[in-house]
Amino acid sequence: MRSSCVSITATLGFTMGLISAAAWAQAPADPPDIIFLHGKIHTQNAQHEVVEALGVRGNRIVAIGTDQSVATLAGPKTRIVDLKGEVMLPGFIDAHTHPADSAQMLGKCSLDDKAAPFEKIKARIDACLAKNPGDPKRWYEVVMVNPTGNPLTARQLDQILSSRPMVLEGADGHTDWLNSAALAAAHLDNTTPDPRGGRLERDDAGNLSGVLRDDAMLLASAAMPLPTPEEETALLRKAFAQMHAVGITSVQDADDDDHRMSLYKRLYDEKRLDMRVRGSFRILDLHSRSADVATNATEFRRKWSIDPDFLRADAVKIYADGVIEYPSQTATLLAPYLDAAGRPTTNRGPSYFSPKELNQIVAAVDAAGFTVHIHAIGDGAVRASLDAVEAARRQNGNLDNRDQIAHLELVDPQDFPRFKSLAVIANFQLLWALHETYIDKGTIPYLGPERSRYLYPARSLQDAGATIAGGSDWGVSSFDPFIAIEHGITRAERRGAPRLLPEQALSLQDMVDAYTRNAAYALKQEKTTGSLEVGKFADLIALDRDLFALDAYDVHKTRVLFTYVNGREVFRAVVGGKAVYRSDTAL
Numbered sequence: 001m002r003s004s005c006v007s008i009t010a011t012l013g014f015t016m017g018l019i020s021a022a023a024w025a026q027a028p029a030d031p032p033d034i035i036f037l038h039g040k041i042h043t044q045n046a047q048h049e050v051v052e053a054l055g056v057r058g059n060r061i062v063a064i065g066t067d068q069s070v071a072t073l074a075g076p077k078t079r080i081v082d083l084k085g086e087v088m089l090p091g092f093i094d095a096h097t098h099p100a101d102s103a104q105m106l107g108k109c110s111l112d113d114k115a116a117p118f119e120k121i122k123a124r125i126d127a128c129l130a131k132n133p134g135d136p137k138r139w140y141e142v143v144m145v146n147p148t149g150n151p152l153t154a155r156q157l158d159q160i161l162s163s164r165p166m167v168l169e170g171a172d173g174h175t176d177w178l179n180s181a182a183l184a185a186a187h188l189d190n191t192t193p194d195p196r197g198g199r200l201e202r203d204d205a206g207n208l209s210g211v212l213r214d215d216a217m218l219l220a221s222a223a224m225p226l227p228t229p230e231e232e233t234a235l236l237r238k239a240f241a242q243m244h245a246v247g248i249t250s251v252q253d254a255d256d257d258d259h260r261m262s263l264y265k266r267l268y269d270e271k272r273l274d275m276r277v278r279g280s281f282r283i284l285d286l287h288s289r290s291a292d293v294a295t296n297a298t299e300f301r302r303k304w305s306i307d308p309d310f311l312r313a314d315a316v317k318i319y320a321d322g323v324i325e326y327p328s329q330t331a332t333l334l335a336p337y338l339d340a341a342g343r344p345t346t347n348r349g350p351s352y353f354s355p356k357e358l359n360q361i362v363a364a365v366d367a368a369g370f371t372v373h374i375h376a377i378g379d380g381a382v383r384a385s386l387d388a389v390e391a392a393r394r395q396n397g398n399l400d401n402r403d404q405i406a407h408l409e410l411v412d413p414q415d416f417p418r419f420k421s422l423a424v425i426a427n428f429q430l431l432w433a434l435h436e437t438y439i440d441k442g443t444i445p446y447l448g449p450e451r452s453r454y455l456y457p458a459r460s461l462q463d464a465g466a467t468i469a470g471g472s473d474w475g476v477s478s479f480d481p482f483i484a485i486e487h488g489i490t491r492a493e494r495r496g497a498p499r500l501l502p503e504q505a506l507s508l509q510d511m512v513d514a515y516t517r518n519a520a521y522a523l524k525q526e527k528t529t530g531s532l533e534v535g536k537f538a539d540l541i542a543l544d545r546d547l548f549a550l551d552a553y554d555v556h557k558t559r560v561l562f563t564y565v566n567g568r569e570v571f572r573a574v575v576g577g578k579a580v581y582r583s584d585t586a587l
C-alpha cells in the first residue's frame with residue numbers, strides 16, 4: 001500500500017474498500033463485551049483493510065467486519081459504541097523511548113530545547129527557582145537544555161545558583177552542564193581524567209569548564225541523591241497517562257538498568273502497568289569481554305522478563321557513537337567534520353570501541369537471542385554497526401532477532417541496501433527531520449552539501465527495502481506520534497517552513513505503519529499487537545478527525561478520543577469537564 005511517489009498530502013494513503021462480512025466476522029462462543037460500530041477502522045493488517053465494526057471480549061479482538069456482521073453478535077450485556085464515522089487505529093507503538101528515565105523530568109524546570117542567549121536562560125531558571133525551588137538540600141535540575149548555543153560554563157551557572165549543586169541536562173541526552181557546587185559534589189576537579197566513553201571539557205589552561213559529555217555525565221548522576229521509588233513511579237504513571245492521551249499503548253525502552261526496570265516492575269506488581277513495556281539491557285562498556293556481556297544481559301532478561309505481554313527485557317542497547325551537532329560532534333563519521341568555514345578537519349568523531357570489540361559483542365548477544373538495538377548517528381557509526389551485524393550473521397546465521405539501528409541521522413548511500421540484506425530495521429525519529437538550529441547551524445555547515453543530502457534518509461532506506469519503525473526518543477523530544485508522523489511526511493516544522501530533503505519524505509500510510517505494524521515487528525510482538533485482527537489484543541485508539549483525509553500540515557492537530565490497552569479503556573478525551581466521547585447503549 002505504499003504510494004510510489006513523494007507526496008506531502010495525507011490524502012493519498014487509502015483507497016481500499018470494505019471487505020466482505022462473511023469472511024471476517026467469526027462467531028465467538030460468548031457475545032463480545034464491547035462492539036464498535038460505524039467506524040472507519042483501519043486494521044493495519046497486511047492488506048491494510050478498512051472495516052466498519054470491531055468486537056472485543058476480555059482483552060482480545062473477537063470480531064471484525066461490517067456493521068451488520070458484527071452487530072448480530074451482540075448479547076444483552078454487550079456495550080455498543082457508535083464511532084460516528086471516526087477513524088480507529090491500532091494503538092501506537094513507540095519503538096525507541098525512555099519512559100522510566102524521562103518521566104523524572106516531569107515537573108522539573110525545562111528550557112524546552114530552545115537555543116537562547118545566557119541572559120534568557122538565566123531569566124528562565126530564575127523564574128523556575130522562584131516558583132518551585134524544590135528541596136534546598138538536593139541538586140537543582142534543569143532539563144531540555146539546547147546544546148547548540150554558546151557553551152555554558154560553571155562560572156556562568158554560578159551566577160544563577162551557587163548555594164547548591166545545579167545541573168543543566170542537554171536535550172540531546174549527551175551533555176550536562178554543572179555549576180561549581182555540582183562539580184565539587186561530584187568530586188570533579190582539574191586532575192580528574194576523562195572516563196571511558198566520555199569527556200570532561202577543559203579550557204586552554206586545562207581547567208574544567210563544567211561541561212560533561214556522554215559517559216562523563218555518569219560521574220554527575222552518581223553523585224546526585226536519588227528520589228524515592230514512590231516518587232519515581234508516580235511520575236512514570238503520569239508519563240504513561242500522557243502517552244495514552246496521544247494513542248501510545250506499547251513502548252520499547254531503549255536504555256535500561258536494574259533501577260529503571262524496577263520502576264516498571266513496581267507498577268506491574270501494583271497492577272498499575274497499563275503500557276506494554278519492552279526493556280533493553282544497556283551495555284555500558286564495549287571493552288568488556290563479549291562472553292561477560294552476554295551472560296549479564298541474559299541474567300538481566302531472566303530477572304526482568306516478568307510477563308511476555310507486559311514486561312520483558314529481551315533487547316540489548318549499544319551506543320555506537322554520540323551526537324553530530326557542533327560543538328559536541330561525538331558522532332562517528334566516515335570522513336572528517338568540516339570546520340565552521342567549511343574546510344576539512346582531521347576530526348571524524350571519537351571511537352568509543354574498536355570494530356573488533358563491537359563485532360564480538362553484537363555476535364555474542366545475537367547468539368543469545370537478543371534484539372540488538374544500536375544507537376548510531378554518524379555514517380561511520382552506522383557502517384560499523386552494519387559491519388557488526390554482518391559479522392554476527394556470518395557466525396550465527398539470521399536468528400530473526402529483529403536487530404535495529406536507531407536515529408540514522410547520516411547514512412552513506414552505499415549502506416542503504418544493507419538494511420534489507422542484513423535484516424536490520426531502520427528505527428527512525430522523524431520528528432527531527434526538519435530544518436531547525438540542530439540541523440541548519442549545528443550539522444549541515446560541518447558536513448558540507450554533499451553529505452547533507454543524506455540526513456535522515458527514510459525514503460531511500462524504504463525504497464531499498466528496509467523496514468522502518470517509528471520512535472520518539474522521548475525525553476530528547478516529544479513523544480506525540482502525530483508530530484513525528486507529520487514531520488515524516490512533510491519534513492518541515494510547519495506549513496510554509498523550508499522542507500529538509502523533501503525527496504526523503506514518507507507517505508502518511510508509511511508513517512502509520514512505522515508506528516503500528518512495523519514497530520510491533522521490531523518489538524517481536526507482531527503476533528499480538530500492531531494491527532486490528534481477530535485474536536490480537538484490543539489495543540486501539542479512535543481519532544477526532546480522519547487522519548487519512550487531512551492536509552499533511554494538519555496531522556499534528558489530530559486528537560485521540562479514547563485509548564484501549566488490553567481491552568480496557570485507559571484514556572478518554574475530556575473537554576470542559578465532559579467526555580467528548582460517549583459510549584452508546586442503543587444501536
Ligand SMILES: [Zn+2]
Binds near residue numbers: 096097098254473
Ligand atoms: Zn534514545
